[in-house]
Amino acid sequence: MAQQGMSIQMAGQYGGQPVYIINPTTEHTQGKDALSMNINAAKAVAKLVRSTLGPKGMDKMLVNILGDIVLTNDGATILKEMEIEHPTAKMIVEVAKTQEDIAGDGTTSAVVLAGSLMDKAGDLLEKGIHPIVIFKGYNLATEKAIEILENFAIKVDKDDRKTLEKIAETSITGKAPEASSDHLAKVCVDAVLAIEENGKYNIDEKIVIRKEAGGKITDTEVIQGIYINKYRLHPDTPAKVEGAKIALLDMPIEFAKTNTKSKIQLGSVEEMFAFRDQEMINFHKMLDTVIATGANVVFSSKNIDDNAVHYLMRHNIFTCRRLKDEDMAVLSLATGAKLVRNMKEITADDLGSAEVVEQESEYEEKTLITGFKKSNSVTILIKAGSEHLTDNIERAFDDALNVVKSVLEDKAIVPGGGASEMQVAQGLRSYASTIEGREQLAIHAFADAMEEIPKAIAENAGLDKINMLLQLRAESGKNKNSGINVYSGKVEDMIKNNVIDPLRVKTQAIKSASEVSAMILRVDDMLRAQERDMQDVNPAHNVHNYNMG
Known part of the structure; x- marks a missing residue:
């Protein structure tokens, strides 16, 4: 029953009048309508990314309000960039985020599986199976599926x-x-x-990724050290510093006037120059606290003004400014330097170290830091x-x-190409026969949902998904490693074809999809506040019409 502009009222009436307990403008959906709406929302999100699954999956073009274009088939990126409003759909997006955080891959599989589980749950609901029975069956199936995968995994x-x-x-x-x-x-x-x-x-924290448009993909390399896209601020400072002692300053280094309002009376031009010179002396004294630590490299996350650059240059200090926060964090971990937010308090103990800090080219914004005692950080260029x-x-x-x-x-892997999902599906069907009660139907539905992964892989490769699924069922009984080779269009041994996935990716996808399905199935009532525009103001009461004098 879906209602809008109506209210829940308490059982019974007082004096013939209903008693309202929530705002009458709240959108209220309950019972089968609430479940049906949530199931459809989950299926809609899964449909968005289903076509990207597998090595032959299609790409999505995402264009933001600024016109920036993102071309990708990465499920996590697609869902993050989309502005999804429905609360249940947002829960499915959280599945992708959890999968990305824990396993790093398999986000599309997790979302597709969650959508399939909700689709199968919808069929069971139509047959009169209670949501709690489906919930219990899905929990049993999840535990068994993890057990099957762990026994099926290959040690590495x-x-x-x-x-x-x-x-x-x-x-x-x-x-x-x-x-x-x-x-x-x-x-x-x-x-x-x-x-x-x-x-x-x-x-x-230990792998930094840098991008460089132009050149060949095969020139992509691992560099022992950290690249930052910055150059030294003064050409007269050494381009290469050996035995670097590094200060990381999370503050601006600039000659600034006091923020407080003050009035100073000067009797002559000489006094004015003397006052200005004294301000500069005080600024240099502050810089001297950094120099006194023995630092020969200074990186700042904020601005370093020209006065400071020239003063530090005279002491042969390599300086870079406006580093990103993530660069500062990586450098801190790699060099052992502490982020300093008050230059007057810096000491030699706050400095980090590296064997070499070098600007490799006069014409490029590239500074390379190598040779760390406390870390083994690298950069992928x-x-x-x-x-x-x-x-x-x-x-x-x-x-x-x-x-x-x-x-x-x-130290565990499983074959890809739908082989793992098929083994789980077949194992669950055997397991279902040992379970009494209607939970058995939910376990069978879970097995059917697992088969949606190989079906999507085949479909996205332009293959007949029904034929490929039937072949896969037949072959997996003979060879547990049988999966879909999207290039040959045949069912083959995935281990021999070197199509393999981490065990963690598969188990986490099942856990995440099952958990969100259970949460959705337990919702039978939705109360959603309606968005309202700002109340109109009578022009006569506009603030500009009042005399504030």
Whole structure:
């Protein structure tokens, strides 16, 4: 029952009058109508990204109000850029965000699976199955699906570089030019292995990605050190500083007048010059506190004015200004320098260190910092023919770095191409027969939803999804690693074809999709406040008509 402009009233009446307990303008939807509306919202979001699934998935063009264009088939990017209003649809978008945060890839699969689970739940509701029964069945299916995947997974050693590269290549395929996917996969593995520290891989803080439009994709490389897109402020300072002692100043370094209003009476021109000179002396004394620490490199997140640049130049201090906050954070972690917000309080203990700080070219905004004692940070320098292409490769790297990290930490992989989903689907159908009650129907529905992933992969590759699904069902009974090869249009061994995914990506997609489905199924009443325009003001009462004198 959907109502708008009506109110919920308490049972019974007092004196023949209904008793209202909520605002009459609140939109109220309840019962089957609420469930149906939420299911349709979930299906609509899944439909948005379904066509991007798989190596042959289509791209989406997103244009913002400024006319900036984003071309991508990355599910997380698509959903983040879209302005989705429906509350249930927003919950599905959260599935993609959770998947991205935990697994780094598989966002589209998670959303498609969530939409399929809600679609199957809608069919069960039409048959008279209670939402709580579906909820219980989905929970049982989720636990069993995770168990099936963990038993199905293949163990991987961290020294198995070939497998790591194939993992990265599987993630990159479809998101970047396929002819260069093998090279990009090698770069990805090189970067992740280079930052290993006590079995941990902090890719967010130790891997910096820089883009350079122009050149070939195969020129993309891993650089031992940190690149920042800045140059030294004065050409007379050394272009290369060895044994760098680095100060990170999170504050402007500029000669500024006092903010307080004051009046100073000067009796002559000489007094005026003397006053100005004294102000400059005080400013230089403040800079002397930085120089006294022994710093020979200064990076600031804010402005460094010309007076400060020239003074620091006379002491051979390499200076860069207006660094991004993320650059400052990375440099702090790599060099051990502390972010200083008050220049008068800086000490030698606040400085970081690096073997070399160098501006490699007089004509480019590139400064390279290398040789860290406290970190092993690296930079991936992406090169491609256009800015749109470098952006796509950056998004591909974001996923690929995370999947390599997942495999190194979990040491487990599963075959791709729909092979894992088919094994889970078949395992769930066998498991359902051991469950008494109507939950069995929900487990069967969960199995059907799992098969939507290989169906979407086949459909997006221009293949007949029904034929491919039937072939996959038949072959998976003979070979557990059987999946869809979208290039040959056949069902083949995915391990032999080097189409593999991290176990974490698959298990998290199932968990996220199941959890959001359970939350939606438990909602049978929606109260949504209506947006209202600002109340009209009588022109006679406009503030401009009042005499404020």
